[in-house]
Amino acid sequence: MIKIAVDAMGGDFGCEPIVKGVVEALKQREFEPFLVGDEEAIKEFIPNEFIDRVRFVQADEILTMKEEATSAFKKPNTSIYKAIELVKDGVCEAIVSAGHSGATMSLATLKIGRLSGVLRPGIATFMPCSKEGSKTLLLDVGANVDCKAEHIFQFGVLGLAYARNIMNIKNPKIGILSNGEEESKGDEPTKEAFKLLKRLDSFIGNVEGAQIFDGSVDVVVCDGFVGNIVLKTSEGAAAAISKLIKNEIKNSFLAKLGGLLLKPGFKNIKKQTDYAEYGGAPLLGIKKCVIISHGKSSSKAIKNAIFQAIAFAKSDITCDVVNELEKFKKDK
Amino acid sequence: MIKIAVDAMGGDFGCEPIVKGVVEALKQREFEPFLVGDEEAIKEFIPNEFIDRVRFVQADEILTMKEEATSAFKKPNTSIYKAIELVKDGVCEAIVSAGHSGATMSLATLKIGRLSGVLRPGIATFMPCSKEGSKTLLLDVGANVDCKAEHIFQFGVLGLAYARNIMNIKNPKIGILSNGEEESKGDEPTKEAFKLLKRLDSFIGNVEGAQIFDGSVDVVVCDGFVGNIVLKTSEGAAAAISKLIKNEIKNSFLAKLGGLLLKPGFKNIKKQTDYAEYGGAPLLGIKKCVIISHGKSSSKAIKNAIFQAIAFAKSDITCDVVNELEKFKKDK
Numbered sequence: 001m002i003k004i005a006v007d008a009m010g011g012d013f014g015c016e017p018i019v020k021g022v023v024e025a026l027k028q029r030e031f032e033p034f035l036v037g038d039e040e041a042i043k044e045f046i047p048n049e050f051i052d053r054v055r056f057v058q059a060d061e062i063l064t065m066k067e068e069a070t071s072a073f074k075k076p077n078t079s080i081y082k083a084i085e086l087v088k089d090g091v092c093e094a095i096v097s098a099g100h101s102g103a104t105m106s107l108a109t110l111k112i113g114r115l116s117g118v119l120r121p122g123i124a125t126f127m128p129c130s131k132e133g134s135k136t137l138l139l140d141v142g143a144n145v146d147c148k149a150e151h152i153f154q155f156g157v158l159g160l161a162y163a164r165n166i167m168n169i170k171n172p173k174i175g176i177l178s179n180g181e182e183e184s185k186g187d188e189p190t191k192e193a194f195k196l197l198k199r200l201d202s203f204i205g206n207v208e209g210a211q212i213f214d215g216s217v218d219v220v221v222c223d224g225f226v227g228n229i230v231l232k233t234s235e236g237a238a239a240a241i242s243k244l245i246k247n248e249i250k251n252s253f254l255a256k257l258g259g260l261l262l263k264p265g266f267k268n269i270k271k272q273t274d275y276a277e278y279g280g281a282p283l284l285g286i287k288k289c290v291i292i293s294h295g296k297s298s299s300k301a302i303k304n305a306i307f308q309a310i311a312f313a314k315s316d317i318t319c320d321v322v323n324e325l326e327k328f329k330k331d332k
Numbered sequence: 333m334i335k336i337a338v339d340a341m342g343g344d345f346g347c348e349p350i351v352k353g354v355v356e357a358l359k360q361r362e363f364e365p366f367l368v369g370d371e372e373a374i375k376e377f378i379p380n381e382f383i384d385r386v387r388f389v390q391a392d393e394i395l396t397m398k399e400e401a402t403s404a405f406k407k408p409n410t411s412i413y414k415a416i417e418l419v420k421d422g423v424c425e426a427i428v429s430a431g432h433s434g435a436t437m438s439l440a441t442l443k444i445g446r447l448s449g450v451l452r453p454g455i456a457t458f459m460p461c462s463k464e465g466s467k468t469l470l471l472d473v474g475a476n477v478d479c480k481a482e483h484i485f486q487f488g489v490l491g492l493a494y495a496r497n498i499m500n501i502k503n504p505k506i507g508i509l510s511n512g513e514e515e516s517k518g519d520e521p522t523k524e525a526f527k528l529l530k531r532l533d534s535f536i537g538n539v540e541g542a543q544i545f546d547g548s549v550d551v552v553v554c555d556g557f558v559g560n561i562v563l564k565t566s567e568g569a570a571a572a573i574s575k576l577i578k579n580e581i582k583n584s585f586l587a588k589l590g591g592l593l594l595k596p597g598f599k600n601i602k603k604q605t606d607y608a609e610y611g612g613a614p615l616l617g618i619k620k621c622v623i624i625s626h627g628k629s630s631s632k633a634i635k636n637a638i639f640q641a642i643a644f645a646k647s648d649i650t651c652d653v654v655n656e657l658e659k660f661k662k663d664k
Contacts, residue, residue, distance in 0.1 A: 130572035132579075142511055145519040179474055179560035187477040187557040209561045210568025225519040226558055228511035229541045233562050234569040236542025240462035241573050244604065247464075248597030255597050261590025265580030272576065 010099015021302025069102030121285030131215025149192030159219035175207030279304030342431015353634025401434030453617030463547025481524030491551035507539030611636030
């Protein structure tokens with residue numbers, strides 16, 4: 001049975017949504033969660049019938065969001081440190097953390113370690129699409145700034161492996177984010193990475209910002225500085241539109257009625273674009289599965305993050321990454 | 333009277349929307365348009381009562397979008413070349429072009445020339461906000477990739493001058509786009525530019541993607557590679573949401589009714605976020621006013637681009653830029 005370490009304490013809302021999310025997941029799947037944190041506090045949210053299906057690992061401290069990522073290394077009694085150790089020591093195959101994302105990344109990279117050949121792990125996130133049932137994997141969205149071409153190329157390999165093994169896309173399309181479709185477009189690292197990515201059969205060339213949302217590409221790679229800005233820009237644009245619509249609905253009786261009639265429709269859209277449907281962003285390029293969830297994760301988000309971790313742990317993604325990178329090592 | 337050169341031919345839909353836009357503008361303001369292109373074709377769209385208010389400059393060729401920007405220099409008979417010459421020679425104070433934007437930029441930079449002290453001109457664009465009546469000026473959105481810190485700093489000065497002189501904001505807030513609010517966030521050029529921008533009283537520090545749309549900042553600066561991606565990402569996100577809403581409206585009779593009742597609301601939002609409301613992106617840092625409009629501009633967009641050009645030509649923006657840059661020259 002797959003064993004998953006869960007930092008039960010690091011989220012913005014305490015352990016309640018995290019533990020409840022784990023219980024929700026237990027209702028639907030077979031796995032063994034290792035809940036790391038204050039056992040007494042955690043137990044409160046576990047119904048009796050589930051108590052035998054979970055394991056507890058006591059951790060007395062919590063790393064707060066205000067602390068530097070690097071300070072995590074000096075705090076072996078924090079829930080995130082202990083959760084990472086469980087994976088490092090081979091007790092668990094995966095970790096789900098809604099805690100300090102910088103610390104999770106640093107601890108995972110240095111303690112669990114990178115896959116052979118990987119220069120820099122990348123955070124991948126799912127972007128919703130207007131095409132039904134489709135979503136785009138965007139990476140890196142913030143683990144690395146000032147990427148070199150080789151790093152961006154490797155994000156392509158990581159994304160390719162994720163799309164094939166976890167998203168079950170047989171022939172994923174991979175694009176590189178640029179300021180125009182022509183090969184001549186891009187800043188220096190992008191143009192260099194374009195040349196390296198050409199070695200992948202799945203590479204379709206430069207893509208522009210709008211293509212992230214239209215279902216024409218499965219994986220989009222970019223520098224983490226750019227990816228993080230793209231992620232927050234699209235969240236911001238969506239929030240602004242939602243606010244504008246709400247204001248219009250308030251404007252008149254007829255508009256209010258219209259809003260009411262469209263409520264199920266808006267709900268559907270929210271579901272299609274909701275972060276909680278994915279639950280977390282995988283940190284790709286690490287030896288084991290690391291899912292970084294938002295500090296404000298709901299129990300639904302945690303449940304889905306766990307489902308993602310199970311799919312990851314069951315898959316051959318790590319072998320695929322190592323083999324694929326090995327190919328290009330030989331090419332040289 | 334302000335004289336404005338208009339490349340009447342370069343747009344995607346021929347001269348009709350452009351000439352009609354000029355006529356619309358003439359109905360509301362006093363200015364003298366110099367319509368550059370095929371006189372016979374242009375005249376067709378000018379009602380008799382306006383014929384005495386426009387000037388014609390014959391140009392036999394059109395630079396197509398497929399051509400390289402640099403090839404414009406070898407084609408002195410194209411409408412864009414002749415329109416730029418009118419400004420270069422001091423006949424006109426401003427140019428509005430819906431033609432080849434790369435060519436417009438290159439010709440403007442090399443023929444009209446940069447303002448004293450300006451290293452690289454930047455294209456500025458207006459981003460719609462959820463806060464009523466407010467919009468954010470984003471630059472550079474594509475004129476320059478691989479910017480150095482000094483270039484990004486100068487975009488701050490250019491944006492500041494635009495906000496003060498054209499947007500009439502007394503104390504504009506300027507931010508730099510980054511992957512987090514803390515000063516330590518950013519790629520190398522961004523972190524360096526942060527230090528330079530600190531010299532401006534108006535500088536509020538790093539801003540994240542979402543702040544572009546919430547009205548909390550007036551001017552956002554970034555590298556042109558990033559800015560172009562941000563622009564196209566937000567357009568793409570908005571288009572995707574619009575498509576999702578349209579799909580939901582089609583879904584049931586009640587949803588259709590809801591959509592009908594909300595139609596005026598959606599129309600309002602479209603108006604608030606419509607590119608045509610601004611009509612064009614100013615190329616800042618050039619000695620004269622250069623407004624780059626979209627190839628697909630409607631006559632309304634051209635009309636508003638002309639209003640922007642009039643405001644620019646009447647303002648003290650060029651002096652403000654030169655004086656402001658001079659300050660920091662002395663600082664060194």
